[in-house]
Amino acid sequence: MSAAAGRRATTEPTWLRHVLLAVGLGFLFFFLLLPLLAVFAEAFAAGGRAYLEALQDRDARSAIALTLLVALLVLPLNIGFGVAAAWAIAKFEFRGKSLLITLIDLPFAVSPVVVGLVFLLIFGAQGLFGPWLAANDIKVVFALPAIVLVTMFITLPFVARELIPLMQAQGKEEEEAAISLGATGWQMFRRVTLPNIRWGLLYGVILANARAMGEFGAVSVVSGHIRGETNTLPLHVEILYNEYNAVGAFASASVLALLALVTLVAKTVVEWRMRREMRMLSSAPAAENAAP
C-alpha cells in the first residue's frame, strides 16, 4: 500500500503522462519538425533538376564562397580571443573579473540590427572614419571588411563562454606541474592545456561557425546587397524570396538547413565526448593509484 502510494506521488498519473507527452511532442512537431521538413519540401517542389540548377547559379555559388570566406576569417580571431580571455579569467584572480565576464556576454544581448548600425556609424560615408577612408580609397562598409567585423562582434562570446567554466573546473595544478618541471609557456599550453580543452574549444567553434555562416540582420545592414560581391548566403536567400523565386530561395535555404543539421550532429557528438571525458576525469585518480 505505501509503495503504491509512494509511486503515485513521485510520478504523474498515467493519463497525465500521456497528455504531457502529447502536448510537449506536439509543440515540438509544429514548431521544429514541420519547419525543417518544409525547407526541403519547398526546395524540391519543382523537382531535383530545378534544385540543382538553383544551386549552380553564379550568384548562389559566389554567396556560398563569401559565406565560407567570412567564417574562415572570423573564427581564428575569435578562437584566439576566447582562449586568451578564458586563460586570464579561469587561472588568475584580478579585479574587475566579473565585469569582464559580463562584457563578453554583451554581444548576445545587442540586436543584430544595432550591431550593423554601429559599424555603419564608424566606417560609413558620414561616419567617424568615413571621409578618411574615402580619401585613401579604402572600402570597409558595403564590402568584405564590414561583413567580417560585424560577424566578429556577433560571434565573439561563443568560444570564451564554453572555455571559461571548463578551464575553471579543471583548475591549474596540471599547468603548474608542467611549469615547475621546466616547461616553457608554449610547451605547457600545447601539451597540457590544449589537450584538456580541445572538446570544449571545438564545441564553441561549432556554435560560432553556425552563427557566423547564418548571421542575417547585422550583415544585412553593412553588406549593401551587391549581387555576386557582398551577398552572403542568408542575404541571397532573402533576395530570391523577395523576387518570388521560391525554389531558388529554398534551395539556398536548404544548404543552410543542412549546415544546421550538421551543426546539431557535431554538437551532440562533442557533448557526448565531453561527458565521457568528465566521467573519466572523475574516476581517473583512483585508476592512476591502482596502476603499478
Added chain:
Amino acid sequence: MRSPNGPGQLLPGFRLSLGCAVVYLSLLVLLPLSGLVFKASQLSLAAFWEIASGERALASYRVTFGASLLAASINTVFGLIVAWVLVRYSFPGKRVIDALVDLPFALPTAVAGITLATLYAGNGWIGRYLEPLGFKIAFAPPGIVVALTFIGLPFVVRTLQPVIEDIEPEVEEAAASLGASRLQTFVRVLWPGLLPALLTGFTLAFSRSIGEYGSVIFIAGNMPLISEITPLLIISKLEQYDVVGATALAVVMLFISFLMLFVVNGLQWWAATRHGARAADGGLR
C-alpha cells in the same frame, strides 16, 4: 621560483592573455558601442525624445514588446512541459528530439523566417487550415509571435533541463511518504526549485526576441503602426538616410539590452545562491 607575474604566481601569460582579451573586446565591442552613444549625444535631449517617442516608434515598441512577451510566455509554458518530458519520460527517438531542440540556435534566422512565412501563409501546410477558421497568422501580428516562439524555444528548455535532472528523488519520495498528493508535491516542493530557472529562461527568450530581426521580417507583413518591429524601423530610417533617427532608436534598444543583461545576471545569481543555500541546508541535516 620568481615569476614575472609577481609573487605566488606560477603560471605564465597573465598579462599577455588579459591584455589581448581586453584590447580585442575594447576595439571590437566597447569603442564601437560608445561611438553609437556619442553620436546620439550630439542630439539635444528634446530632439532625442521626439524621435524616441514618435508615433511610429511607440507603435513599434508595443509590437516588439507585446509579441516578445507573448512568445516568451508560450515558451515558458511549453518549455516546462518539453523539458519535463525530455528528462523524466522515456519514449522512442528521445535523443534525436532532444538534439533537435537546439535547431533554432543553429538554423539561420532568414531560413526560419521564409519557412514559417510559407507554412503559415494562406496556402501553406498550416495556414490553409487556420485561415478558413478566421485565424490570419502570416503577414499579420500573430506571425511575429510565431517567429519569436521559434527563436526563443531552446532557452527555457535548456535552462530547465539540468535543474530538473538535479532534483534529488529523495525530496519527492519524502513528500510522497508524508502524504502529499502529486499535485501538492509539484506545487509545494518542486515548483520553488524550478522557478528561478523558469524565470531565467523566460528572460533569455524575451531579450533575444526583442532584438530579433531576420526571422520576423518575412512573416510580419511589416505594416507601420501595426506589425512593424523596432529593428525594422531602424532599418527603414537608415534606408531613408535618416541616420540620426536610426541612431536614437538604436540607443533605446541598446539601453534595453543592458537592462536585460542586468536582469539575467541578477536572476542567475538568485538561482545560484538559492541552489547553494539548499545544498548547504542538505549538508546540515
